[in-house]
Amino acid sequence: MREAVEKILSGSHLAGARLISLLEARQSEGVALLKQLYPHTGAAFIIGITGPPGAGKSTLVDCMITELRLRKKRVGVLAIDPSSPYSGGALLGDRVRMRGHELDDGVFIRSMASRGRMGGIGQSTREAVLVLDAMGHDVILIETVGVGQDEIDVIGVSHATVVVSIPGMGDDIQAMKAGLLEIGDVFVVNKADLAGSEELVRLLEGMLHLRADAVSSWRPPVIQTVALRNEGVAELIDACFDFHRQASASGLLSQRIAGNQTAFLRQLVMELAAEKILKPASSRDRLAELNRAVARREIDPYTAAEKLLATFFR
């Protein structure tokens, strides 16, 4: 264990990847390691990148990695993939996304399945972020594929959120932006060489103007990029660091970190409680029995849940 801890702290990709796999599989050994690593976390700047499918997020993240490497930053990347609830596998292989960074020891990329566990992607993402942090990465990029709950979860882990959109997407994708609009610290109009780019920038700027930021005086910028030609990426990275600086000074960042940590702690408490309440063989028998009664409509599920819990709490 001592050895694994040291390997991770020295940035070993192999040891880091192994620990993330242990944590994903809910192996207690993984948690034991993470406990030891925890005092060595807290230095990384965590950036969430989100937006609708087709916005070119993967390519943009590739460019962000390259730009961050030019600035001598060590970069960890988590790509959250929507995945099958059955196979549990991440859909997009890591090899697909590693192009150009395979030989760079300063870049660590990991795909994670967004599986249907209690708490959604939150917990395993949080844990993987801690591992990447302990490994000594200066910046951690979390990329979500897809929209919906995953997106909302990822802001509970990040210090800064980058929202990516592109010109000319359909109506319902525009509608989703209303939700994304509130969570972004930096906005990107990618594929900015397409028609409609200027209009989208103006639309976003107009909507952002209406957004009330209670805590911070930060005005989220809208940055045009053409990821495929590496245009606008340096400006995007500048904007992220600008945000980090200003949010550190205003107290927004420490407030956000405290909020994220509270959510993590509550989640851990409830995961441990679930183990104590649902896992014992006696509970499983009782659950099966109550389930049969619920199925026969002899009891409603709420009363059944109360009955089960009554054996644990006064």
Added chain:
Amino acid sequence: MREAVEKILSGSHLAGARLISLLEARQSEGVALLKQLYPHTGAAFIIGITGPPGAGKSTLVDCMITELRLRKKRVGVLAIDPSSPYSGGALLGDRVRMRGHELDDGVFIRSMASRGRMGGIGQSTREAVLVLDAMGHDVILIETVGVGQDEIDVIGVSHATVVVSIPGMGDDIQAMKAGLLEIGDVFVVNKADLAGSEELVRLLEGMLHLRADAVSSWRPPVIQTVALRNEGVAELIDACFDFHRQASASGLLSQRIAGNQTAFLRQLVMELAAEKILKPASSRDRLAELNRAVARREIDPYTAAEKLLATFFR
């Protein structure tokens, strides 16, 4: 309360909508009503409709409603919207989707936010389904907007899952289909008048051919629709009822229902446990104290969670 129960059982839209709002707001009055309604549930056929944004799901659902009404079925619809974690509002107004069904007492449509609560959309969707069921709807359609966790959750509520795709979507949308492929009972190629429709049908049929269904001999059909012209919708509804018949006979349906119910019961147990563990003022003080220690890295979050729980469990 007696009166509200009777109004809901007689199908009152107003009383049903009010109860769903109470449940979404976690009002104990809502749960009390649902307990009374529970014995009157279990008759509805619950169909989940899922697929990437832009596939035309809303229009397709509109056509499905019309077709089901022609067959004299009472139809309840839940539209799950990705929503802001802050405003909590559903993005697409119910009025938008009500077109053509406003005056039909046999159709009840409700939009629900997919909010960041423990358990994702699962619990409030399950509860709303129970309300629609008690109201006497023969068929309940659950439409998800977006992809990712929401999609995975919705299959935990449905009896049958319809997966909608369209020709000519981008690469990463195709990649997502791999996950959706495993959860579908009926597949729809919508906008089947577009180029590439036949190819997509053949692609889906080829991939479905490889899918191993352990429990059932059901071979998921691929149905071409042009929702805007109401083409193929009768065939889609036929396929859903075919599945229902065959899955009832094979035992697949009762197995699925039992699985869904177990998940719901476990979720309720943990929600009640969270109330007992996290809600008391003493817990909140202890949590705040532990949080400060975690922030100072004096203790890791896992040990902190164990400490908090130790006061509840032996």
